Amino acid sequence: MxxxxxxxxxxxxxxxxxxxxxxxxxxxxxxxxxxxxxxxxxxxxxxxxxxxxxxxxxxxxxxxxxxxxxxxxxxxxxxxxxxxxxxxxxxxxxxxxxxxxxxxxxxxxxxxxxxxxxxxxxxxxxxxxxxxxxxxxxxxxxxxxxxxxxxxxxxxxxxxxxxxxxxxxxKGNTENREFATGAGAGAQVAIKKAHNFSGRPADWNVQTVCEFIESIPNYAPYVEKFRSEQVNGAALLALDKKDLKEFFEMPLGLAVNVCLHLKKYEEKNK
Structure with missing residues (x-):
């Protein structure tokens, strides 16, 4: 302490x-x-x-x-x-x-x-x-x-x-988040507990993608960019860390976090 x-x-x-x-x-x-x-x-x-x-x-x-x-x-x-x-x-x-x-x-x-x-x-x-x-x-x-x-x-x-x-x-006080380490960033990044997004990520529309991005702590400023570029689930799956860094101007740690969070939903809805 x-x-x-x-x-x-x-x-x-x-x-x-x-x-x-x-x-x-x-x-x-x-x-x-x-x-x-x-x-x-x-x-x-x-x-x-x-x-x-x-x-x-x-x-x-x-x-x-x-x-x-x-x-x-x-x-x-x-x-x-x-x-x-x-x-x-x-x-x-x-x-x-x-x-x-x-x-x-x-x-x-x-x-x-x-x-x-x-x-x-x-x-x-x-x-x-x-x-x-x-x-x-x-x-x-x-x-x-x-x-x-x-x-x-x-x-x-x-x-x-x-x-x-x-x-x-x-004291049994656990925060409403879990941690994952991004190897590329060498960083620890936080992910909120899962929202109940339905269906496979590939089938998400633009609105669902925006809700997904907004559900991750500190990603609200990026939501309108995803909306204005009409990024649906299929397009989101096609983006990698480099795309998120360069086009959406995300720091590497945040870009890694999006990929980790998305992978979690893909595995859940196979």
Whole structure:
């Protein structure tokens, strides 16, 4: 079970045995909301937090990062991008040691209350960011052996809580989703429990295909593209990961997830 470290930004109040972080005076100041994991990250483990509360008035929001050390004093470090030896996701852009590197497929500025964000160091020392259980792919490579997670309650985000899955499972709290690993993506992607789509996928009309796409978490933005292109079941079966990436502009992890989900229905309705 992980918690937030007691060293944190001056506007942070730690509650619920250091598993909830709340930024004080969120409408007056956007910064001083840095939190750290209380222990270094374990490779292969996804560290997740849930967004509990947002406020109006700021166009930017939560930042996620890792760093090699926790400074004893944060007086002059009001934003996670100022941390030395840090790898940061701010909005939809990646920063290393405060310097912009490249765009990323996940935008932390658009999170909503109830969204779950996560970070993971993979076995190959790459850093991955998650949104609602979906791995958005490699963000950084060659991470040091020892790093701490950083959650920066910035701008609109003023309260988050830690999700400790081990504790949840002991209480019998199982989420309404299952996980599958896409070999091409090297990523873990989430799939909702099956809707009762009838018939073989090859026989689906355009509307059923759209309902199928919408049933997968975070795929709603792609539905209208499938509808406008009149993709029926037969056409969907003809698409592969490359088509979904290039034509529908899906990240690889999302494209793999569609193929996995579709394969499941094909096997069920043979």
């Amino acid at each position: 992980w918690k937030f470290h007691r060293i944190c930004g001056k506007q942070i109040s730690l509650e619920n045995n250091c598993t909830t972080a709340k930024r004080l005076n969120p409408t007056e100041t956007s910064s001083d909301g840095i939190c750290f994991t209380n222990t270094p990250l374990v490779n292969g483990k996804v560290y997740e937090i849930q967004v509990d509360e947002l406020v109006q008035g700021w166009t930017y929001s939560l930042n996620l990062s890792v760093t090699t050390n926790i400074p004893p004093n944060l007086t002059e470090i009001r934003w996670a991008g100022k941390l030395k030896e840090s790898w940061l996701l701010c909005g939809d852009y990646l920063y290393k040691n405060g310097k912009g590197i490249s765009a990323y497929s996940l935008n932390s500025d658009t999170v909503q209350v109830g969204d779950k964000l996560g970070i993971m160091i993979a076995s190959d020392s790459t850093l991955h960011f998650y949104l609602n259980g979906i791995d958005h792919g490699k963000a950084f490579s060659n991470l040091p052996e020892v790093v701490y997670g950083v959650v920066d309650l910035y701008g609109a985000c003023c309260q988050v809580s830690i999700i400790n899955k081990d504790c949840n499972s002991k």
